[in-house]
Amino acid sequence: MIKVNSTLPATGNAYLLFGFEAIQARPNLDPYSSTLRMNDETGQVFTSDVHIKHHVRRGLKAYAVAEHLPHGTETVFYEKEDEAGNPCNFELRLKKIREAAGISKPDMHDALYNTLDLPLFGYVHAVKGENFNVTNAVNTLFRPVTFHDCEIYSLGRNNAFPTLDKENRVKDSAGSATVDSLEYGFFLALWEINLNMLRINASGNQLIDWQNNGAARWIEALANGMWRAYSSDRYPSFTQRSQFAQFLVGWLPTGEVSYANPASLYDLLEEKRIKSHSGAVAALENLLPGYLAGWNCNDQTVFLKHQAANFPVPLPGAGA
Numbered sequence: 001m002i003k004v005n006s007t008l009p010a011t012g013n014a015y016l017l018f019g020f021e022a023i024q025a026r027p028n029l030d031p032y033s034s035t036l037r038m039n040d041e042t043g044q045v046f047t048s049d050v051h052i053k054h055h056v057r058r059g060l061k062a063y064a065v066a067e068h069l070p071h072g073t074e075t076v077f078y079e080k081e082d083e084a085g086n087p088c089n090f091e092l093r094l095k096k097i098r099e100a101a102g103i104s105k106p107d108m109h110d111a112l113y114n115t116l117d118l119p120l121f122g123y124v125h126a127v128k129g130e131n132f133n134v135t136n137a138v139n140t141l142f143r144p145v146t147f148h149d150c151e152i153y154s155l156g157r158n159n160a161f162p163t164l165d166k167e168n169r170v171k172d173s174a175g176s177a178t179v180d181s182l183e184y185g186f187f188l189a190l191w192e193i194n195l196n197m198l199r200i201n202a203s204g205n206q207l208i209d210w211q212n213n214g215a216a217r218w219i220e221a222l223a224n225g226m227w228r229a230y231s232s233d234r235y236p237s238f239t240q241r242s243q244f245a246q247f248l249v250g251w252l253p254t255g256e257v258s259y260a261n262p263a264s265l266y267d268l269l270e271e272k273r274i275k276s277h278s279g280a281v282a283a284l285e286n287l288l289p290g291y292l293a294g295w296n297c298n299d300q301t302v303f304l305k306h307q308a309a310n311f312p313v314p315l316p317g318a319g320a
Helices: 049-066 090-101 117-121 195-202 210-229 262-268 277-294
Strands: 013-025 123-127 130-134 138-140 152-158 176-194 243-251 302-307
Touching (some): 049 210, 117 195, 117 210, 262 277
Antiparallel strands (some): 138 176
């Protein structure tokens, strides 16, 4: 379990840097071309904030169940299907949340007060004249991206059944397709948490009591959800199953910061292309301390850190 090792204030911005790797995967495809999202000039692969938030939501649900939070299986609002696999629109999902929470007198704040994802990521409530916006308290500051050039393979695939023409003859190359696959990529995702907005969003929540827990417990939920989504509760699809959490560090800057994009580490690499875990670890051992120092991340400002057994690069702070 990832823990916050200090009390956090109710204002200011906190930061989380999440490192995860993808091995022979297709982590986030462009919806129009069905190809990997990448910088053509540098060979860096990136993902969208929507993509990573989707997986964090899945991890939040797993965290809620593991921590025995009230109606744990219904603690994430944005799910396309219910527990029985039935499709949900906005109103059906809202109804399901109210039923799970045992709400007899509906209120437009019910979803906000009985889920984990909405106080963190915000939402727009617009149902039968009930209209209000919840500003997101947590965002990826930059697009999650590999800090290095990546090797992309083009893979041929065949479907189980061929495609037939009108005369029931097999078409040329029937059922075949070519897809691109990321052989190896180490991603860095930098998150910014507005503590004041988190307090506003979470102050009435029924799952994590703000009065007794404050920001620390909410950031623990976010961190554990993030870690679970890329470790113990990975999704079994080709796009997600071979992605693995490597490290997570959280800090609250007390001075000037550089606001450097993790993607800029590419410029400091002597060997731009990295093909393996060991290569990424060796590069980050040189680059990560300076990057974190630029963000005023040090032993005094760190409130959370966690790393995989195979990620030996020392992180600032004394917490585990």
